[in-house]
Amino acid sequence: MTEKTIVDLVRESHKDSTSTSPQEGSKRPGGASLQGQAERMSENIPVDKGVEEALEKLLQNVRNKMAWSEVKLPSQGLLYPNNETSIRIRPFTFEDERLLKSQASQDNPETILESLLRNCTEGIDVTTLTPHDKVYVLFCLRGISYGDNYPISHDCVNCKVTSNLDMSIKSLETTPLKREDMVFTLPDSLMEAEIKLPRGQDEHLWNTPESLMANMHMFVYRVGEIMDKTIIEAFIHKTTVRDIDTLRTRIFTPEYGMENHFFYNCKGCNHKNKVDIALNESFFTAS
Numbered sequence: 001m002t003e004k005t006i007v008d009l010v011r012e013s014h015k016d017s018t019s020t021s022p023q024e025g026s027k028r029p030g031g032a033s034l035q036g037q038a039e040r041m042s043e044n045i046p047v048d049k050g051v052e053e054a055l056e057k058l059l060q061n062v063r064n065k066m067a068w069s070e071v072k073l074p075s076q077g078l079l080y081p082n083n084e085t086s087i088r089i090r091p092f093t094f095e096d097e098r099l100l101k102s103q104a105s106q107d108n109p110e111t112i113l114e115s116l117l118r119n120c121t122e123g124i125d126v127t128t129l130t131p132h133d134k135v136y137v138l139f140c141l142r143g144i145s146y147g148d149n150y151p152i153s154h155d156c157v158n159c160k161v162t163s164n165l166d167m168s169i170k171s172l173e174t175t176p177l178k179r180e181d182m183v184f185t186l187p188d189s190l191m192e193a194e195i196k197l198p199r200g201q202d203e204h205l206w207n208t209p210e211s212l213m214a215n216m217h218m219f220v221y222r223v224g225e226i227m228d229k230t231i232i233e234a235f236i237h238k239t240t241v242r243d244i245d246t247l248r249t250r251i252f253t254p255e256y257g258m259e260n261h262f263f264y265n266c267k268g269c270n271h272k273n274k275v276d277i278a279l280n281e282s283f284f285t286a287s
């Protein structure tokens, strides 16, 4: 007869109690009642405690590495309803990796990253994060999970020689968002404009040049004293391209957050190359 665990016994006992003939289930081949068997097995619990203690010992150095830590957001709390300036993060676990790999075949990368963020952060709903904050948090997560070095390989634009570069996530500079980035004077109308910055969930509103122009007024909170969306939309249609260009740059490519590129000199020809920092295939591997 194979050994039964307490869990198995509980399951069988549940099955028995719901079966149409409860009498049959109360006796097992070998004579012992379920009750008696479970009682005898519960005497073995000190052994399980030993297992727990042993595991605890093996994981003693992992505990604080798996702890939640706080990360200051580049947006500085200027963009969120409760002025949250930071988010709590914890490293990826085996379970997170497993989830990612099982989802990788079916979902789009954005959905996968979002569910990963949801698991590993606390304090702010990840769908409301600005794209800049989101990228920053992802790189922080990678840093605490796999280490600070982020391998990037790049082909020289001049001589095509491949360089394997090791970027340090900590060394990347982060520019905090300032109030002046969101309230400024337009160059031609000389009106003061106040803008809102897009969130991850807004991407469909501006991911093509047409939708960007059609929806720009939704990200303009105020022009002069006017907050009426219809008037603001009409203003956008009638003002100069220089005003529009200022609004477009400030709203859709704001200059805050983590550095998004770096330079290196090619070993082959000494050409200075610019490399964009993006999530690459090394993102979920140890460096």
Ligand SMILES: [Zn+2]
Residues within 6 Å of the ligand: 156, 157, 158, 159, 160, 161, 266, 267, 268, 269, 270, 271
């Ligand atoms: Zn080169």
